[in-house]
Amino acid sequence: MKNALGIEIPEYIEGLGELKPFQGVWESIIGDEIPSTNIVRTLKAKKAHTSKLCSNLKEAIKKCKPFDGMTVTFHHHLRGGDGVLMQTIEILDEMGIKDITLASSSLTSAHDGLVPYVENGMITRIFSSGIRGRLGEIISMGKLKHPAIIHSHGGRVRDILTGRIKPDLSVLAASAADEEGNATGAHGPSAFGSMGYADIDARYSKNVIIVTDNLVDYPCVPGSIRQHFVDYVVKVDSIGDATKIASGTTRITKSPMDLRIARIAATVIEHSGLFKDGMSFQVGAGGASLAVAKFLREDMKRKDIKGSFMIGGVTSYGVDMLNEGLFQAIFDVQSFDAAVSTSVLNNPQHIEITCDQYANPNNCGAMTNKLDVVVLGALEVDVDFNVNVITGSSGEIRGASGGHSDTASGANLSVIVCPSFRGRLPIVKDRVHTIVTPGESVDVIVTERGVCVNPSRPNLAAALKKAGVKVVDIKDLKKEVDAMTGIPAEKQLGDKIVALVEYRDGTIIDVIRNVENLS
Amino acid sequence: MTPKFKAQAGTFESSDIMVLIEPVSEETGRQIDISSTVMLQFEEDIKNTINQVLDDLDIQNVHLIAKDKGALTPTIKARVEAAVKRSLGIQEGTM
Numbered sequence: 001m002k003n004a005l006g007i008e009i010p011e012y013i014e015g016l017g018e019l020k021p022f023q024g025v026w027e028s029i030i031g032d033e034i035p036s037t038n039i040v041r042t043l044k045a046k047k048a049h050t051s052k053l054c055s056n057l058k059e060a061i062k063k064c065k066p067f068d069g070m071t072v073t074f075h076h077h078l079r080g081g082d083g084v085l086m087q088t089i090e091i092l093d094e095m096g097i098k099d100i101t102l103a104s105s106s107l108t109s110a111h112d113g114l115v116p117y118v119e120n121g122m123i124t125r126i127f128s129s130g131i132r133g134r135l136g137e138i139i140s141m142g143k144l145k146h147p148a149i150i151h152s153h154g155g156r157v158r159d160i161l162t163g164r165i166k167p168d169l170s171v172l173a174a175s176a177a178d179e180e181g182n183a184t185g186a187h188g189p190s191a192f193g194s195m196g197y198a199d200i201d202a203r204y205s206k207n208v209i210i211v212t213d214n215l216v217d218y219p220c221v222p223g224s225i226r227q228h229f230v231d232y233v234v235k236v237d238s239i240g241d242a243t244k245i246a247s248g249t250t251r252i253t254k255s256p257m258d259l260r261i262a263r264i265a266a267t268v269i270e271h272s273g274l275f276k277d278g279m280s281f282q283v284g285a286g287g288a289s290l291a292v293a294k295f296l297r298e299d300m301k302r303k304d305i306k307g308s309f310m311i312g313g314v315t316s317y318g319v320d321m322l323n324e325g326l327f328q329a330i331f332d333v334q335s336f337d338a339a340v341s342t343s344v345l346n347n348p349q350h351i352e353i354t355c356d357q358y359a360n361p362n363n364c365g366a367m368t369n370k371l372d373v374v375v376l377g378a379l380e381v382d383v384d385f386n387v388n389v390i391t392g393s394s395g396e397i398r399g400a401s402g403g404h405s406d407t408a409s410g411a412n413l414s415v416i417v418c419p420s421f422r423g424r425l426p427i428v429k430d431r432v433h434t435i436v437t438p439g440e441s442v443d444v445i446v447t448e449r450g451v452c453v454n455p456s457r458p459n460l461a462a463a464l465k466k467a468g469v470k471v472v473d474i475k476d477l478k479k480e481v482d483a484m485t486g487i488p489a490e491k492q493l494g495d496k497i498v499a500l501v502e503y504r505d506g507t508i509i510d511v512i513r514n515v516e517n518l519s
Numbered sequence: 520m521t522p523k524f525k526a527q528a529g530t531f532e533s534s535d536i537m538v539l540i541e542p543v544s545e546e547t548g549r550q551i552d553i554s555s556t557v558m559l560q561f562e563e564d565i566k567n568t569i570n571q572v573l574d575d576l577d578i579q580n581v582h583l584i585a586k587d588k589g590a591l592t593p594t595i596k597a598r599v600e601a602a603v604k605r606s607l608g609i610q611e612g613t614m
Contacts, residue, residue, distance in 0.1 A: 394559055423533055423589025424557050484591055488560030 005386070005435060009508045010497065015125065015146035019500070022509040025409050025440050029361050029505050038163045042206045044231065052233045053179055057211060058091050060232040061169070064207035066092055069099045070168040073205060075198035076106040076130075077173070077185055077334065081244030084173040084211050086113045093122055103127040103165045105156060105197035105355070106400055110240065111135055118144050127165050129153055130390075130400025131499075139498055140396040142514040148397070148499040150390055150436075150512075153333070154359025154366065154406040155504040157200045161362065162506065167205035172198045173239045175246075175341075177212040178220035181230025185335075186222060186345040186352070188214035190245050193314070193335020193344050195224040199354035202229040213239045222345070224352060246338040249316040252294050253287040257448055261417050262291030264469070265375060265446040270299055271467035272413050272460060274372045279307045281327070282374040282407055285315050285336040288417040292375045293317055300326050311358065311367045312336075313403065314350075319343045322350060331367050333358040333403075359406035361504045368403070368410035376404055378418040378445075380432040383474050385439030385454050387416055388432035390501065393425050395493050395515040401436045405504050408441040413460075420447040420481045425488060428478040435510045436501055450477055491515070521545065522581050526605035529590075529598040536590035538598045540606040541582040548580060549573060555587035568592050572599040581606075 003009050003021035012018050020028075046052075054060035072092070074085045085104060092100065100123045102114070107126075112134045117123045119138065124145040129152060131139060139148050151159055159165040174183035175190040185192040190213055202208050202225045210225065215235040239245070253259065265288070269275055283293045294317070300307065307327040310318050314332045316339035322330050329349045335341060343350045359368045368374075379399055380388040387408075392398040408414040418427050427447070443460065445452040450472035453461035465471050494514035503509040522542040529537040543550070553565055565587060572595075573581065583599070590598070 393557075424561060424591060425589065486561060486564050486592065488557070489563070491559055 003507070003509065005438060005509065007435070007510055009511065013147060013497070016149070020507045022438070022503050022507040025438060028507060034362065035162045035506065037161050039161055039166070039204055041204060051179065052181060052230065054232050054234050057087060057209070057234050057236060060209045060234045061088065061091050063232060064169050064209065066095060066097045066169060068097060070097065071101040071103055071166055073165070073167040073170045073201045074104040075172060075195065075201065076104055076108060077192045077195055077197060078110070078240050078245045079192070080109045081241040082108065082110040082173070083238060083240030084171055085111060088171045089114065089117055089123070093117060098122055099124050101125040101127070103167065105153070106130040106402070107132065107135060109133050110244070121145060127151060127156070127159065129156060129402050131397050132399065136397035140512070140515045142494070142496050142498050144498065147497050149502055150401050150499055151502045152359065152401050152405045152504045153197070153355050153403045154361050154368065155502055155506065157356045157360040158362050158504065158506060160200050160204055164506065167201055169207045169209070170201040170205035171209045171211060172201060172225060174210055174212045174225065176214045176216050176220050177210045177233060178216055178218040179233060180218065180227035181208070181210045181225065181233050182220040182223040182227045183210045183212065183225040184220060184222050185224060186341050190214065190239055190242050191338060191341035192245050193340045194332040194352045196333030196353055196358060197355045198225060200356055207231050209234060211236055211239060213237065222352070249339040250285055250290065250337045252317065253291050255287060257419055258288040258291055260448050261288040261419065261446055263295050264451060265292045265415050265417050266295030266299055267467070267469055268415060268444055268446060268451055268464060269296060269373055269413070271463055271469065272373070273463060274413055275305060277306050279305065280309050280311070280370060280372045281307055282311045282313065282371055282411070284313055284375065284377055286377045289375050289377050290315060290317060292417065293321065297321055297326060311371065314340050316340055319350070322347070331358070359403055359504070366410065368406045371407060371411040373413045373415065374407040374411040375415045375417055376408060378416050378427065380427055380429050381416060381418060381445050382429045382432045383478060385442040385445065385474070386432050386435045387437040387442060388434045389436050391434040391512060395433055395491055397499060397512060401501065405437040405441065408437045409504065414441060414443050416442055416445045418445070418447060420449045420477065421485050424485050426478070426481045426485050428474060428481055434501060434512055438509065445474065447477065449480065452477055520577055520607055522578065522603065522606035523608055524606050526602050528601035528605065531586065531588060533588045534590055534594070536585055536587040536595050536598050538602040539584040540602045542606065543580050543582050545580055550582045551585070552583070553585045553587065556589050557587070565595060568595045569599050572596050573603070576600065576603050578603055
């Protein structure tokens with residue numbers, strides 16, 4: 001069957017069940033298709049004044065009675081420094097557990113160690129918002145038994161609430177926790193900030209283990225994860241590589257190209273009609289995307305604009321803007337650098353939120369639905385404004401869906417910033433290799449060679465032209481870039497589906513096919 | 520014309536190409552070795568561009584090594600021309 005974007009989606013996949021095709025950004029959400037939930041909170045029992053503390057992770061995992069075919073879940077707040085996910089998988093492997101479904105909120109460069117466990121069939125299914133590095137390559141080559149499912153951040157919460165993902169064991173790292181399992185990422189030697197992605201796992205997993213390198217006196221405050229959801233607590237020497245978990249501040253790019261794109265994007269925002277008191281704003285942490293915050297900050301000061309709130313994906317740069325009074329509050333589902341932790345801990349206007357509140361399409365108060373402006377990156381865009389953030393130029397899985405489609409769907413103005421070509425590869429295509437965010441939810445694409453406005457927003461195009469912004473037809477931009485770079489030869493892909501891209505409402509928006517011989 | 524000296528032009532920066540020329544004896548023809556970050560997408564294109572510059576400069580016998588980081592065609596042409604002219608001793612430069 002074909003989905004609304006004309007992509008052939010299989011009706012059924014062995015090991016994953018029936019699939020629904022993408023019908024449009026809001027079709028299933030505002031229609032009569034509110035999914036029924038078949039998940040129940042696991043009832044647990046604990047005698048008064050007994051201890052949850054285990055001497056090591058293996059002991060705690062044994063107490064959870066792991067079994068073949070189970071689903072193990074994690075959060076990715078430890079970023080590239082995570083040591084907990086790999087430790088857990090190694091312990092489960094030692095215990096001889098097989099046929100594991102791995103459902104981490106994302107997978108990073110710290111998880112290349114999963115490769116042998118995928119290749120030998122210990123891990124047979126993967127749900128994640130991102131897959132990178134060597135792991136992305138071997139999945140692209142078809143080494144995972146069942147196709148990987150790439151979901152959005154909001155989509156993951158929905159997947160757990162609908163029972164698509166059924167967590168049997170959740171091993172959740174914290175930079176501080178107490179003996180009952182109250183846990184946070186806001187302080188401690190490995191502080192990483194918000195624990196927003198872990199909340200849903202803690203609430204609905206059959207077994208919850210908190211792992212920390214910093215066991216504090218009871219009670220641990222703030223309780224990002226609360227004790228009544230936690231089965232066991234483990235104190236370990238290290239939850240990973242502290243230099244990669246808790247290092248420094250994020251700096252604004254110095255790349256002239258990124259800065260130019262960011263300057264244009266800030267001008268687009270200024271003339272969008274949304275640049276006024278009470279504006280809400282989200283920006284990514286990547287090069288041009290974060291740099292937009294720098295110019296917006298200057299523009300807001302110049303015009304004396306006071307915004308309402310920022311969400312994200314919070315960097316120390318956003319914290320600076322909060323402290324300067326440019327915004328009233330930050331809603332923080334994930335902190336991108338260590339300097340943010342102190343603010344989460346001490347500033348009541350810096351509010352830690354769950355991923356459910358951030359982006360779940362099936363609740364009635366997701367922050368993304370209250371967003372005015374979001375600035376997002378892209379690996380590729382196409383003439384229909386679809387965006388790819390998951391597959392690279394050889395067709396390999398090497399990115400993350402993250403909150404891209406969540407925020408794009410909710411924001412009044414979704415701005416994509418990207419160069420028109422990277423290292424001779426044109427970024428504007430007739431059709432992106434993989435659609436993660438549908439063009440229907442994208443308003444503007446900003447490149448160094450001009451700004452493309454979605455034809456569905458003629459008033460915006462007119463306003464930008466009037467303000468002197470160079471607005472170009474996306475098809476003309478594509479021709480101009482192709483003339484400079486030449487038309488790239490496209491790699492032939494195989495027939496095997498190696499991953500499914502799930503839209504935030506649970507429908508399938510695209511499939512990823514296998515690539516042979518990635519070197 | 521026949522290259523007399525080893526010569527090079529370009530850098531390893533992104534969007535540039537490093538071209539190395541080695542003289543070879545007469546009648547050996549052109550040996551062109553290309554490595555590129557966009558090999559998959561532009562191998563033929565890069566080869567054709569290099570051959571075209573060599574044709575224009577009438578170079579039949581040469582060993583040319585190109586290490587490309589996604590250079591555009593005008594960049595490739597300029598780097599090849601500079602390297603060849605240096606190898607002929609008709610332009611001052613490195614090596």
